[in-house]
Amino acid sequence: MKKIGRSDIIGQRGMSLIEGVVLSMGFMFYPTGGVEAGIDGFIELRDTDTGEVGNLLLQVQGKATERERLQGDTGDTFEFPCSDADIAYWTQGTAPVLLIVASLNEGKAYWKSIKEWFADPERMKSRKVVFDKAKDEFTRASKAALVSVAAAVRPGASGPSVRKSEQLLSNLLGVNFASKLYWAPTPQSNDKTFGTALRELEKNAGSEWIVRSKSVLSFHPLDEWPWNKLCEWEAMEEFDVEEWSNSDDEDRQRDFVALLNRAIGEFVRPQLYHDRDSGVFYFRKPRERDNLNFAYRSLQNTTTRRVVGRYGKKKIDPTRAAYWRHSGFMHRFVKMAGKWLVEITPTYHFTHNGEDADAFAGERLKKIKEIENNAAVMGQFVMWRDFLLTHRTEDLLTQRYPFLSFSATDLLELDIGVPDELWKSQESDPSSPLFEYALSGETVEDVS
Structure with missing residues (x-):
């Protein structure tokens, strides 16, 4: 059968x-x-x-x-x-x-x-x-x-x-700035000589100024001390900021961006340092601790992220520091549809002792970027967005920074979206957005 x-x-x-x-x-x-x-x-x-x-x-x-x-x-x-x-x-x-x-x-x-x-x-x-x-x-x-x-x-x-529709979170923030600019002639020929003379008068003087063709353009009133000691304050002119921010003249727009770059450098102090070579702003290591956590408002709730971490030499001696990794960002001011925005690109900065640049920083950054996924980058941007939106706002202990502030941009609405699964299927490790684990045989030592 x-x-x-x-x-x-x-x-x-x-x-x-x-x-x-x-x-x-x-x-x-x-x-x-x-x-x-x-x-x-x-x-x-x-x-x-x-x-x-x-x-x-x-x-x-x-x-x-x-x-x-x-x-x-x-x-x-x-x-x-x-x-x-x-x-x-x-x-x-x-x-x-x-x-x-x-x-x-x-x-x-x-x-x-x-x-x-x-x-x-x-x-x-x-x-x-x-x-x-x-x-x-x-x-x-x-x-x-x-x-x-x-x-x-x-x-x-x-x-x-x-999926028929989707909301996208862009890495852009709105930029708000002071309403007035001040111009005056100066005997100083460039930023370097002006800055040197300024620091001799006032060590903690702000940097929201630029020198062009023996004249200084500033967010600070130039008839006040110490600025009036470095320029012909009697010839000072006051302008509405729109004469630079909305100008079609390329030179004026470049000067205005230079002023904004100066202002953001002052705005993020004292929590962040600036690496002149890479342009990265990054969290500094606390003086008495090896690690630093930062609490912020994420998309759904309040959370904490390690923004400075000490990494030890696992194969040799885990108690010896190999390097420190600092959360950082790069920025670029852009004008779109008549509005000034800042583009925030999350990244990392590496030091060999918590302060000085690490000789292998490029290799370490490349290693992270090769495995970093969309969720990781978005999580870092959300942290930096919260930092920039809330930093130096007025409260009982601090005064509001007068020359620059940031605002959140609206979510972008798309008629046709891309399902998250399609992104995740192309990423090496969608489940680890914070990268708080050892890389290439190294381990993070939390001694805080």
């Missing part, structure tokens, strides 16, 4: 599990049936709102098992070995291939995009696919990632929309 073997039942149960997940996404699943060389079915993407299909297909190689323990199971990951023939067949085709392993005892399935996985020569050499049980589980939530795989097949390909 003809028989249907146990392996056939197991295989069909696995395909049914896979098909159920696909249908829950609103996509279609077509079993291959009959003779096939390594493809068990096709997933066709479908717009769940309109029902439209665009001939975007994913091939599926399904594997089902009733084993209680998957091969190479560590609790968090497991392995699936592949033959050279299978790898060649899957990777040389025109359509993306998904390897989906159905664990029938768990009632779960796990997936990988084969072409993406074996694009790494080391993985190709091992002939193994390693599944992360948390990240690679095949569920309805995998929908956006499947769209990403299918849409990347050819230029111009587009998948069905997963």
